[in-house]
Amino acid sequence: MTRDEALFEYLLRLGDNTLILGHRVSEWCGHAPVLEEDIALANTALDLIGQTQLWLGLAGEVEGKGRDADTLAFLRDAWDFRNLLLVEVPNGDFGRTLMRQFLFDAFHSILLGKLMKSSEPRVAEIAEKASKEVSYHLERSADTVVGLGDGTGESHARMQAALDYLWPYVGEMFTGDEVDAEMADAGIAPDPASLREEYDALVGKVLAEATLEIPDSQFAHKGGKTGSMHTEHLGHLLTQMQWLQRAYPGASW
């Protein structure tokens, strides 16, 4: 694998995380429990889709085969996606959506902080832009996790159930492969395992404040970022997200 091939794969991982999570979060548009939450979720989704345009745009440029961000987003099939399994799981209830958001935001903010120092300037400048937006996402999702976790009996139980369900998807963030090794060697991106300590400290602090208990298990679902095995949910998501371009190729407005 050449360095550019590894960089292309790595950029797909970044762009597919924001694309798939952005799409999932946008499913709440018009359905959130209160207006402020609806607006907050729609804004978060919008930021994530904006970041996707930058990451996948750069991926297409690095690949050099004439594929732009739209082509990569709308004309690849499930096995070519490189997002974490965490971001493709269905929204569940509002509590689960916010717990997933928090677990991802914490990882995202730590990762972007490192990518701002990337040896590849095109990566560093996107990370610089995205990191400002993500600090608001994290503030919002952490506040909501604390509010609901340390809330009523009902909200606490739902948040604990959400954490129990989602925790096995956290481990994948810190797994590494030859793509990560190539990126770390080149100083383009950090070794994923090196982010774990900071992540556990940040997440541990917020979840303790939320009176929630982290499950005592190291088991991790894997296969999303390498593309070796996605969940069944990704295909269903793509049928919605890609429908227009599949049915009317090249449609634009």
Added chain:
Amino acid sequence: MQHPSVEQVWDWLSAVPDPEIPVISLTDLGIIRDVEWQGDTLVVTVTPTYSGCPATSIINLDIETALRKKGIEKLELKRQLSPAWTTDWLSEDGKRKLEEYGIAPPQPAGGPDRCPRCGSQNVEKVSQFGSTPCKASWRCKDCLEPFDYFKCI
């Protein structure tokens, strides 16, 4: 033919309103990073406020329309991501106009220093997010009016 001067172009751009908050101009917002002539092509460098802001493409269209009207034929719009846009680049004039319009201008402390309607400092945050990506929702506990706060980034 003589080119219009760079100063002249900046002046024209200062009359182009932001599409979402028309009370301030694109130059007030601080997103025009550079204007220069490269041969007979005018190059305008623009930085996005938020990466997903839908106003970005409208802003580019508005810049192009405004400059074409002034007779600029060869125009290139360049996107610049770094240094990332910051609310520190909002002009003082822009901040004043925002407040008059009812939007609390960004403050280094991270929240509005007073209600843009009644001036009370007794305000509370409703949400980090508001009607556009650049704004948050706040509420005045004295006059009881909700208001937008232009987020500091």
